[in-house]
Structures are given as C-alpha cells and as structure tokens.
C-alpha cells in the first residue's frame with residue numbers, strides 16, 4: 336500500500352525464494368532465522384523481522400535503509416492482489432465492478448492496471464491512513480533516538 340514493489344511468496348522453497356530475491360535484486364524480508372542465515376551467507380539484501388506487529392516491522396525495515404517518513408496515496412499504491420500499479424478512475428468508468436451502494440457514496444476509485452481489481456476510499460484505506468500516521472510517528476522517534484546516539 337505504500338507503493339513498494341513487493342512479492343509475497345508463501346508456497347515456495349527457500350532455494351527458489353533466494354534465487355528470485357537475488358536475481359531480481361530484492362530485499363528479502365523474513366522471520367525465519369534459518370532462511371535469514373542463508374541470506375547472509377549469499378550476501379543477499381535482507382531484514383530479519385522480529386517485531387510484534389506490522390508497524391514495528393516497518394519501522395525496523397525502513398529505518399535500516401534511512402527512511403524516516405512515508406507518504407500514502409492510493410494512486411501510488413500497488414495492488415494487494417498482483418503488485419500492479421494503480422490509476423485513478425471516475426465512477427462512470429468502474430464498469431459495474433463497484434456495488435451500487437459504494438458507487439453512490441464514493442466519487443474516487445482506483446483500478447489496478449494489471450488485474451483490474453477495483454479500490455475505493457473505504458474503511459480499509461481510512462484505517463491504513465491511521466497506521467501510516469502511527470508509522471511516521473514511530474519513525475520520527477527512531478530517527479531522534481538514532482541521532483542522540485551519535
């Protein structure tokens with residue numbers, strides 16, 4: 336949702352995952368300590384996730400790479416189904432994909448350019464905006480914490 340090009344591979348062998356991660360120069364995120372050890376051995380880009388929630392893990396990942404602030408805008412998001420990029424569309428262009436009650440209440444829609452999945456500013460996005468606020472607050476704390484150690 337933050338626009339990072341992401342693959343989520345759950346039914347795949349560690350060997351295949353490492354091949355994809357290194358050949359596509361991806362950052363490998365895992366909470367599997369054995370897989371993490373293997374990423375270090377092959378000098379892949381990696382982060383071991385040990386946080387108790389998504390925000391903690393995001394703070395850990397982003398601050399490791401010097402990112403202390405993120406912005407969220409749906410048009411810059413990636414599709415949660417296929418990782419495709421989005422485009423903003425008008426209600427008349429939803430081609431019957433939006434339920435009637437949603438079409439009546441919303442004026443802005445986004446569609447995945449790859450798979451055509453339709454998104455709108457519903458409760459999920461509202462809730463994610465709060466998560467981003469919390470994330471930025473924690474990133475700011477992390478930044479001031481890391482600066483005071485210098």
Ligand SMILES: [Zn+2]
Pocket residue numbers: 414415416417418419447448449450451452
């Ligand atoms: Zn998609």
